[in-house]
Amino acid sequence: MRGVQGLIRNLCKRLNGLGRHDMVFAKASPASLAVKAASWSEPVQRFLKRCADAGNLEACYILGMIRFYCLGNRSGGAALLARAAVGGHAAALYSLAVIQFNGSGGAKSDRDLRAGAALCARAAALGHVDALRELGHCLQDGYGVRQDPAEGRRFLVAANARELTLALAAAASHRPFAALPLGVGGGGSGTIGGCPLLSDFGWSLPEAEPHPANLFMADWWASRGVQASAKKAANPEEAAAATGDSDGGGGELRLCSHVRCGRRETRRHEFRRCSVCGAANYCSRACQALDWKRAHKAQCVPMDRWLLAAGEAQ
Ligand SMILES: [Zn+2]
Ligand SMILES: [Zn+2]
Structure with a gap:
């Protein structure tokens, strides 16, 4: 009992330590963190950094990706991605998997396929579509994991099912007019705004917005x-x-x-x-x-x- 109370006391101390302003940064919504490349500036970077420092995982992820890929700050970017990943951010887990698979930021010999597959599996367990698809192909090819084509196919089906769920949810909430048709026929791969995977079935759904x-x-x-x-x-x-x-x-x-x-x-x-x-x-x-x-x-x-x-x- 005493142990639990001690834990709560510690937690309260830490929360108080965060301060009011930091709580605001910690809870900044994904929409407010969705910065545009055209408006990139020092103040924007500072804002993301402040949110990241306050424990905002989405800010850790976005700033981590920008630093790693756009600004060429590999170690700083990777550290932020790791923080988001440890906190259970699915996209960060997947992005670290891609970095491990490619040995990004290092030499070809730095590639770690097993670590990549393990990170990918964690992101897939959280329902991350790209991770499900990646893991499916890894299993089919025996890349970083023991080859298991049947299990690989299962992950690819799961990726498509998850994608369908997300596309339907997006259609229902954001684009009511687009949800109407589930348009049969006429689609083809060239349909503007159509989900390419579902076009296989003659359906036209809005493609999920990229992160x-x-x-x-x-x-x-x-x-x-x-x-x-x-x-x-x-x-x-x-x-x-x-x-x-x-x-x-x-x-x-x-x-x-x-x-x-x-x-x-x-x-x-x-x-x-x-x-x-x-x-x-x-x-x-x-x-x-x-x-x-x-x-x-x-x-x-x-x-x-x-x-x-x-x-x-x-
Ligand atoms: Zn890519
Ligand atoms: Zn080609």
Whole structure:
């Protein structure tokens, strides 16, 4: 009994220590934390930092992603992501998994597939869609985990089911008009705003909004002229322009070709390439699978056909 009271006393002391202002920062809503790349400034960064310091996990995550990927502050970014992950933030767990899988911020030898899969599993247990999808592909391929195709398929089905649930919830709460049709037919992968996975079934649902951190990163790179290359450029200059600036070592750091992701390589050739065309690059299996259904299926041209076309042009 005494132990419990001591615990409560300690807790109250800590809460008092937080102060009124810190409580406000700790409870800042996701909407107020959804900063835009165009309005990035020192005061905005200070605000996020203050929220993060007050224990706001969403702020830890967003600032962590911005520091890690956009500002190039790998250790500071990773520390914030770790804080969010320890607090049970699903997106942070998944993002740390991607970092571990790729050895981001370090060398290729720093990749830790087992750690990546373990983080991914924790995020998947919290219902994170990308994590469910990633883990499904890992299990199917035996990547970081013991290969188990049946279990992998189960996770992919779970990812789709979860996605459907979220899309329906979004349709019902935010876009009442979009919820009406569950439009059969006519959709196809090119339907604007349609959920690409459900288009397989002829349904047209609004695609889930990416996390604000992903929106920020995508806008950040777009405003700096860095674009993902999904199609092979016709000539080398175009290719150089499409991949943006270099890491100083003469090579380009590529953006994840899934346009709603926004992650960028931290070293050359960090991301996986589409093995068919070699032109698209992905931070994860989840992004690759999603982009295939969303856009790349229509853009992907086998490498030998490029070589053939190049030969004919000469
Ligand atoms: Zn990605
Ligand atoms: Zn391809």
